[in-house]
Every structure is written in structure tokens, then in C-alpha cells.
Amino acid sequence: MKSVLSRFAQMLFVLWVVATILFLMFRLMPGDPTAAYIDTTFTEEQQQQLRAAFGLDQPLWKQYFIFIANAAQGEFGESFHHRKPVIDLLMEVLPNTLVLTLSSIIVAYIFGVLVGSWLAWNRGTRAEAIVVPTVLTLRAAPEFWLGMVLLATFGFGLGWFPSGGANSAGAAYGSEWSRIFSSDFLHHLFLPALTLALYLQGLPLLLMRSNMLDVMQEDFVMMARMKGLPEWVIVLKHAARNALLPVMTAFAIGIGQSIGANVVVETVFSWPGLGRLLVASVAASDYPVAQGAFLLIAAVLVLMNFIADLLYSVLDPRVSHGARR
Amino acid sequence: MSETKTSAPAGLLLDRRRALMGGAAALAVSAVGVSSAVAQQAGDRIRKIIINSAAQAADPQEFQAAQLVAQEWRKLGLEVEVRGMPRPQLSDLVWFNREKWDTTMWRMVGRPERSDPDEVVYNLFHSSNRDKGFNFVGYNNPAYDSIAEKQRRELDLSKRKALINEAQDIIMHDQPYFFLVYPKNVAAYLANVWKKESIVDQSGIGIRNFWTFTGAQPVGAQKDMICNATESMIALNPLYISGAIDSWVTDLVWDRLMRVGPDGLPKPWAAESATWVNDTTLDVKVRKGMKWHDGKPVTLDDVIFSFEAPAGDKSPMYKPFVSNIAKMEKQGDDTVRFTLKEPNASFFTATLSKINLIPKHVWEPTLQKIAGTPQTAEQQQEAQPIGSGPFKVNRFKLQEEIVLDKFADHWAAPKADRWIMRIVTNTEAALGMLRRGEVNFLSDYRGDPKLLEDIAKQNKDVVVASTVDMGFRFVAPNLRRPPFNDVNFREALELVINRNLMAQAAWNGFAVPANSHVSAALTAWHKPEKFTPSLDAAKKKLQDAGYRVVSGKLHYPAGVKETMTPN
Numbered sequence: 005m006k007s008v009l010s011r012f013a014q015m016l017f018v019l020w021v022v023a024t025i026l027f028l029m030f031r032l033m034p035g036d037p038t039a040a041y042i043d044t045t046f047t048e049e050q051q052q053q054l055r056a057a058f059g060l061d062q063p064l065w066k067q068y069f070i071f072i073a074n075a076a077q078g079e080f081g082e083s084f085h086h087r088k089p090v091i092d093l094l095m096e097v098l099p100n101t102l103v104l105t106l107s108s109i110i111v112a113y114i115f116g117v118l119v120g121s122w123l124a125w126n127r128g129t130r131a132e133a134i135v136v137p138t139v140l141t142l143r144a145a146p147e148f149w150l151g152m153v154l155l156a157t158f159g160f161g162l163g164w165f166p167s168g169g170a171n172s173a174g175a176a177y178g179s180e181w182s183r184i185f186s187s188d189f190l191h192h193l194f195l196p197a198l199t200l201a202l203y204l205q206g207l208p209l210l211l212m213r214s215n216m217l218d219v220m221q222e223d224f225v226m227m228a229r230m231k232g233l234p235e236w237v238i239v240l241k242h243a244a245r246n247a248l249l250p251v252m253t254a255f256a257i258g259i260g261q262s263i264g265a266n267v268v269v270e271t272v273f274s275w276p277g278l279g280r281l282l283v284a285s286v287a288a289s290d291y292p293v294a295q296g297a298f299l300l301i302a303a304v305l306v307l308m309n310f311i312a313d314l315l316y317s318v319l320d321p322r323v324s325h326g327a328r329r
Numbered sequence: 330m331s332e333t334k335t336s337a338p339a340g341l342l343l344d345r346r347r348a349l350m351g352g353a354a355a356l357a358v359s360a361v362g363v364s365s366a367v368a369q370q371a372g373d374r375i376r377k378i379i380i381n382s383a384a385q386a387a388d389p390q391e392f393q394a395a396q397l398v399a400q401e402w403r404k405l406g407l408e409v410e411v412r413g414m415p416r417p418q419l420s421d422l423v424w425f426n427r428e429k430w431d432t433t434m435w436r437m438v439g440r441p442e443r444s445d446p447d448e449v450v451y452n453l454f455h456s457s458n459r460d461k462g463f464n465f466v467g468y469n470n471p472a473y474d475s476i477a478e479k480q481r482r483e484l485d486l487s488k489r490k491a492l493i494n495e496a497q498d499i500i501m502h503d504q505p506y507f508f509l510v511y512p513k514n515v516a517a518y519l520a521n522v523w524k525k526e527s528i529v530d531q532s533g534i535g536i537r538n539f540w541t542f543t544g545a546q547p548v549g550a551q552k553d554m555i556c557n558a559t560e561s562m563i564a565l566n567p568l569y570i571s572g573a574i575d576s577w578v579t580d581l582v583w584d585r586l587m588r589v590g591p592d593g594l595p596k597p598w599a600a601e602s603a604t605w606v607n608d609t610t611l612d613v614k615v616r617k618g619m620k621w622h623d624g625k626p627v628t629l630d631d632v633i634f635s636f637e638a639p640a641g642d643k644s645p646m647y648k649p650f651v652s653n654i655a656k657m658e659k660q661g662d663d664t665v666r667f668t669l670k671e672p673n674a675s676f677f678t679a680t681l682s683k684i685n686l687i688p689k690h691v692w693e694p695t696l697q698k699i700a701g702t703p704q705t706a707e708q709q710q711e712a713q714p715i716g717s718g719p720f721k722v723n724r725f726k727l728q729e730e731i732v733l734d735k736f737a738d739h740w741a742a743p744k745a746d747r748w749i750m751r752i753v754t755n756t757e758a759a760l761g762m763l764r765r766g767e768v769n770f771l772s773d774y775r776g777d778p779k780l781l782e783d784i785a786k787q788n789k790d791v792v793v794a795s796t797v798d799m800g801f802r803f804v805a806p807n808l809r810r811p812p813f814n815d816v817n818f819r820e821a822l823e824l825v826i827n828r829n830l831m832a833q834a835a836w837n838g839f840a841v842p843a844n845s846h847v848s849a850a851l852t853a854w855h856k857p858e859k860f861t862p863s864l865d866a867a868k869k870k871l872q873d874a875g876y877r878v879v880s881g882k883l884h885y886p887a888g889v890k891e892t893m894t895p896n
Contacts, residue, residue, distance in 0.1 A: 039420035048461035160761025
């Protein structure tokens with residue numbers, strides 16, 4: 005319990021550091037937020053008004069304290085650009101991002117674990133010679149290229165899937181839930197999720213494979229063989245369970261990492277998500293949105309790390325024993 | 330903030346560079362020897378000139394154009410560097426650090442209200458805008474100022490035209506901008522969804538306009554107009570000028586007393602007529618029977634309120650457009666009398682076609698609520714926006730799409746059932762969507778126009794329209810910094826720019842050469858002039874003005890010292 009609390013305190017500290025760096029980073033970046041309003045009728049008076057409205061006329065230290073105090077209460081302020089609360093903007097796209105990230109990462113890890121185990125078991129066969137380079141190629145291929153190929157083939161080529169967006173034009177739903185579980189949404193989700201999954205599957209697959217190869221040298225596998233257990237029972241019940249641990253950690257951290265890193269896939273598939281919002285807000289010097297989005301991503305990342313730690317100590321008792329000693 | 334940030338190192342740099350330059354010049358003179366006689370007649374060597382531009386990835390055409398300009402200027406003996414940077418950074422440098430740059434690529438974009446030349450003629454070059462306004466090049470010519478002021482007050486069309494011509498003549502002579510091209514707007518639609526004859530090509534704007542959106546007639550069962558936009562919407566607010574894409578929507582949801590017609594001229598819209606009583610008094614007869622989207626009638630009080638609301642400090646962006654109104658009063662049951670502070674020739678276009686009519690019953694309580702707070706009307710996003718325009722808002726998600734329904738009670742109800750705009754961030758995908766009918770009106774296309782034309786050749790249902798924009802692209806020299814303060818120098822620089830090449834090579838043929846701040850698209854106002862680029866003429870111009878080429882490098886006239894450093 006004590007270690008959990010100290011881990012939690014560490015988390016808060018990390019988030020505070022991230023928030024501070026974000027605050028300074030955006031204010032030191034070249035580009036004035038009022039530059040977005042430059043127009044033939046833009047006057048000095050308007051600029052001063054904007055700066056005051058954005059709170060940029062305050063001294064930097066004051067801006068910082070306001071920002072930290074608000075952020076601690078989950079309040080990210082108001083977007084310079086959209087003139088609405090940052091939290092509303094984030095919440096508008098967060099469900100899309102979560103669904104895209106979670107669906108692709110779950111598919112990628114299930115696929116990776118199964119195929120990784122299978123490959124380890126078939127070491128040195130022709131299957132390995134084909135599958136491993138294919139996996140590496142998909143992992144190394146640029147996401148936008150992969151996305152464009154899939155889009156051009158199955159999207160506007162064959163017409164099996166829509167060419168972008170999260171829903172058909174003008175489709176109406178009673179609630180956010182009914183939208184997300186509609187067949188229309190899933191139809192739109194397929195290609196972007198597949199692109200992301202193809203990109204993500206390399207890590208769990210190769211990790212699983214190498215872990216399995218290690219585990220298969222262990223005595224208990226030999227023991228199982230000697231007991232005359234069927235091969236699939238040995239692979240799934242004995243070897244795979246033990247090889248799964250590092251993959252679980254990678255999974256938890258992977259969720260955190262990919263939540264804001266979908267910019268490319270979101271752009272290719274016009275998917276209304278967090279990554280696009282983030283890029284647009286940085287380009288427009290919309291500090292509050294950029295800070296809020298980055299902080300949200302950092303929070304998820306830190307939280308997932310924390311969960312991975314906890315998970316590890318549950319799955320592998322040696323970890324918590326080690327800590328206690 | 331940025332000034333204090335850069336001034337210290339810039340100062341250091343200046344000293345070091347001066348020392349280096351002095352040394353280098355001495356070395357060059359002693360080494361060359363032969364040209365010492367020429368060198369004695371020449372002033373300091375002109376520093377390296379930097380052309381600031383948007384980054385290549387952000388705007389390939391602009392960057393390419395900058396490269397072409399640099400290539401020509403180098404032939405005059407100048408050392409030129411093109412420096413690409415993100416647009417926000419470029420705006421920051423040009424706008425807020427007016428002493429610190431030499432030249433920059435820049436653009437004016439076309440908008441319906443710019444169909445009247447007042448905005449470009451006055452705001453771009455009037456000296457009052459030099460320090461903080463749009464006259465960021467620092468142009469200062471009292472003769473020009475006086476014409477710009479006069480044309481604004483001149484209500485006689487032919488007299489005003491003569492003044493606008495004169496203004497163009499002065500700019501052509503003084504070259505405060507090096508004009509490059511008027512780009513063409515490219516858009517496309519599916520002819521099997523929309524009747525060709527119902528698509529309107531608006532002068533200086535293109536087919537993506539109010540008249541097309543409200544007038545397009547469906548051919549068959551598909552009655553939804555599905556358009557695309559490359560960027561997210563920013564807001565949907567009749568008191569906030571938030572962005573180009575947002576303006577397509579506000580145009581449809583909120584009516585105005587007048588609208589800029591397909592020919593570029595303002596015509597009565599929610600007004601039945603507008604009649605000048607004298608130079609500063611205007612009677613506007615308002616159309617009867619109009620309704621707001623919530624069913625309430627549009628009243629004269631609403632109309633007056635719409636022009637009063639931006640006048641305070643709650644809608645700073647619309648404020649300049651109503652600041653010339655002294656008072657408004659009702660005349661009978663259908664007329665509003667506007668009294669202006671001074672005569673204004675562009676009042677129909679710049680004010681009556683610009684100000685959104687807003688319901689008093691919605692906005693008065695909102696404005697009262699925020700009175701005395703730092704909040705402005707720009708932050709007040711209506712959950713269900715209420716206008717009186719031909720389309721009403723069904724729902725919208727800024728990052729995703731907006732769905733407008735036809736407002737059947739409108740006196741000019743649209744032919745389409747719904748107008749839907751999808752945010753499509755991938756240009757290739759947008760083309761794919763057009764081919765498959767996922768969008769049936771390609772309203773925002775930023776890719777290669779040739780590609781679109783090729784698609785149209787393969788698919789007869791795809792119709793492409795390209796229209797000369799009323800906006801223009803140019804290189805802006807900083808007239809505060811020598812040698813750009815010398816008109817001879819500027820003329821020479823202008824003489825070597827090959828605009829035809831520019832239009833072909835940088836804009837792939839989808840642009841026409843530009844010579845004036847009043848676009849060729851404004852046929853009633855534009856003054857054409859033929860340019861013949863000539864390196865020899867440019868060299869002669871420089872020679873005559875005292876500039877000398879020493880060892881291939883251009884120097885100031887004798888006795889002139891270099892006082893600036895490259896930015």
C-alpha cells in the first residue's frame with residue numbers, strides 16, 4: 005500500500021513537471037497567438053483586447069500560477085481560437101480517439117500474442133522466413149503510406165469502405181453511445197483501426213516470440229512434454245502464460261503512447277480525433293488547447309505506466325516480493 | 330515579448346558582422362585591384378537579402394515563387410536567400426517586428442466584401458496603417474493617402490473609378506509590393522447530382538459561393554449538398570469573424586440587408602431597396618414577412634439591433650464595419666434610416682453586405698449578461714444558432730461536420746434539402762470521395778489543380794471550374810529598410826520578375842500575372858498593364874540610380890553605407 009502511495013505521489017510530480025514544461029514551451033515558441041487574426045481591418049486596439057482576453061497581458065509568473073491552479077482542478081481554460089472551454093473541445097473528440105486507439109491496440113496485441121507464440125513454436129520453418137520479414141516491413145512502413153494504400157484500395161478504389169470521417173454525411177444519432185455502436189461508425193472505423201493495428205502488431209508479436217523462445221528452454225516445459233501433454237496445451241497453458249508478462253506491460257504503456265500519436269492516421273482518414281486537434285492548436289498558437297491536450301495525453305501515459313506496474317506485481321509475485329525485501 | 334527576446338543577440342550579431350564585412354570588403358578591394366576605380370565610386374556592398382516565405386510543405390507554390398524571384402534578383406548581383414518558416418512564425422515576424430525583415434512573401438485572400446476596392450485601396454497603403462495596421466511594408470505617400478480618402482467619400486461611380494485608377498497608377502509606379510499573380514480558385518461538383526445551369530460562378534470568388542449553395546438544383550434523388558473543408562471549423566457565431574470556412578456557413582445561416590451578387594456588385598437581399606437621401610443619409614426598406622429560424626418575425630428593431638450590437642466593445646472584429654454609422658431610426662413600419670458620420674462609397678458592400686442580422690430576443694439578453702465582464706460576444710456559442718438565412722442549423726461538430734437544413738419559410742428557400750459540410754483533412758481522399766459521390770461538391774481543394782482536371786477528363790460527371798481570385802500573391806519589401814526605401818531600386822527588382830513564368834511554373838498555370846492591388850477579377854475597377862520583364866532595363870535602372878556592380882556584387886551608390894544586417 006505504501007509503495008502504491010509513493011508511486012501515486014511520483015505520478016503527480018511527473019504531471020506537474022510536464023505541465024510546467026508545456027507552459028514554458030508554448031510561451032517561448034515563436035508566433036504570437038494574435039497573429040491568427042491578422043487582417044486588413046485588424047487594429048492595435050483589437051490586438052490589445054485579444055491579449056487581455058487571452059490573459060497574455062498578465063506577467064508570466066501570474067499566468068503560470070493561474071494555469072497550474074486551474075489545471076489542478078481539471079480546468080484548462082478557454083481556447084483562444086474557438087472561444088470555448090478546452091474541456092468541451094477535448095471531450096468532443098476524445099471518444100473517437102479512445103475507440104480508435106483501444107480497438108486497434110487490442111486487435112494488434114491479440115494478433116501479436118497468438119502469431120508470436122505460433123512463430124516461436126515453428127522456429128526455423130519456412131513460415132518464419134515469410135512471416136517475420138512481413139511483420140517487420142509492416143512495422144517499418146510509414147503509417148501514412150500504409151493508410152493511403154488501404155484507403156486507395158478498399159476505400160475509393162473498391163468502395164468497400166468509406167473514404168473518411170467517423171460517420172456518414174448527415175447521419176444522426178440519439179446519443180454518443182448509439183453513435184459509437186452503430187454499424188455506420190464501425191464501418192468507418194475499420195480502415196483507420198486496421199492501419200493502426202498493422203503498425204502496432206510488430207512489437208507484441210516479436211516480443212512474444214522471443215519470450216516464448218526463452219520460456220521454451222525452461223524445465224517446466226520439458227516437464228510438461230515428459231508428462232505427454234498435447235502440444236497446444238503446452239503452448240497455451242504453460243509457455244504462453246509465462247511469456248505474456250512483458251507483453252502486458254508493453255500493452256499498458258502502448259495505450260498511453262498511442263493516444264496522442266494517431267495524428268497521421270487521423271489525418272489520412274479525416275478521423276476527428278485528439279491528434280488532429282493537437283496539431284491544429286499548436287499551429288494556431290492556441291496555448292490552452294495544446295496544453296490541455298498534451299496534459300491529457302501525459303496523464304493517460306503516466307496512469308498507464310502506473311497500471312502496468314501494479315499489473316506486474318499482481319501477475320508476477322516476484323516483483324512485489326523483491327520490493328518488500 | 331519577442332522584441333526583447335531577439336534584440337540583444339541581434340545587436341551583438343550586428344557588431345560582429347560589421348567587423349567581418351569591413352574586413353572582407355578591404356580584402357576584396359586590395360585583392361581585385363583592377364576594379365578599385367569602380368569600387369571607389371561605389372558605396373558599401375548591399376547585405377544579403379532574405380525572402381521570408383511560408384515553409385515549402387505548407388505552401389509549395391509560394392515557396393517555389395520565392396525561389397524564382399531569388400533566382401532573378403541574384404542576376405542583379407544581390408545575394409539572396411529564401412527562408413521558409415511556419416506561417417504563424419512568419420506572421421509574427423512581419424506583423425509584430427516591423428523593423429526586422431527585408432522582404433516577405435504575402436497574400437491577400439478574396440472575400441465577397443472585397444468586391445469593392447475600398448478595403449485594398451485604403452487599408453493596404455494608407456499611411457495611418459503603417460505602424461500597427463495592414464500597411465506593414467511601411468508605405469508612406471501623402472498623395473496616395475489623399476486619393477485613398479477621396480475615393481472612399483466619392484459616391485459618383487465614374488469619378489470614383491478615376492480615383493481608383495489613379496491609386497493604381499501610383500502603386501504601379503512606387504512598387505510598394507512586387508505583385509506576382511492572381512491565383513485561380515478551383516472547385517468541382519458532380520453534374521449527375523447538381524444541374525449545371527444552377528451552379529453560379531461568382532466573379533473573383535468561384536463556384537463555391539452563396540448563390541450556388543442556395544440555388545443549386547438537384548438532378549435526381551440526392552438532394553443533400555455535401556461539401557468538404559480541409560480544416561476544422563473554429564466557431565459558428567454571427568458576431569465573431571473566426572475563419573474562412575466558418576464564413577461559408579455564417580453566410581447561409583444569417584441573412585444580411587444586402588449581398589454581393591455574382592457580378593461582384595452589392596444587391597438588396599433582406600432589404601427590398603436602399604436609397605441615398607443625401608451623401609450621408611440612407612433609407613433601407615426592409616423586406617416584409619421574414620422569420621427567424623425559431624419562428625419569430627424579423628422586425629425593424631432586430632435590424633437596428635444587428636448594427637448596434639457590434640458598435641460596443643463586445644464584437645471587436647465587426648466594430649470597424651459599423652463605426653461610420655452615426656444613428657439609425659425607424660421610418661414608418663418598413664424602413665430604417667441610416668445616418669453616416671461621413672460619406673462612404675463602399676457602405677453597401679463593406680457594411681450592409683457584411684453585418685449579420687441577428688435576433689434581438691436572443692442576443693440582447695446574452696449581451697446584457699456579459700456587460701461589464703471581460704467576456705465578449707465572440708465567446709457566446711449558441712447551442713442552437715438562430716438566424717434568418719436560407720439554411721438553419723441542424724447540428725454541428727467543429728472537427729467533423731455541420732448539417733444545415735433548408736429553411737422552408739425563407740422567401741428564397743434553397744433547392745437542396747440539406748447542406749452538409751464534412752471536414753476532410755486528406756486531399757487525396759477528398760478527390761476519392763468526389764468520384765464516389767461521398768461528397769458531391771468539392772468546395773475546398775488545395776491539391777494540384779491538374780490532378781483534378783485529369784479526374785474530370787476520365788469522369789464526365791465531374792465538372793471543374795476555375796475562376797480568377799480577387800486575392801493576390803506578392804513579395805512585400807520592407808520600405809523602412811534601405812535599399813528598399815529607394816523607388817529606383819524597387820523598380821529594378823520588379824523589372825526582373827517574370828510573372829508569366831511564375832504563373833506557369835509555381836502555380837501550374839492556375840493563376841494569371843498580377844500588376845495591381847485591385848484584382849483583374851474586379852473587372853469594373855482593375856487597371857490592366859502589360860509587363861515585360863527585362864534584365865537589361867533593370868541593370869540600367871540601377872546603374873542610372875548610382876548602384877554599382879563590383880566583382881559581381883551589387884553595391885550602394887557612392888558614399889552610402891550599409892546600416893542594416895540581414896534579418
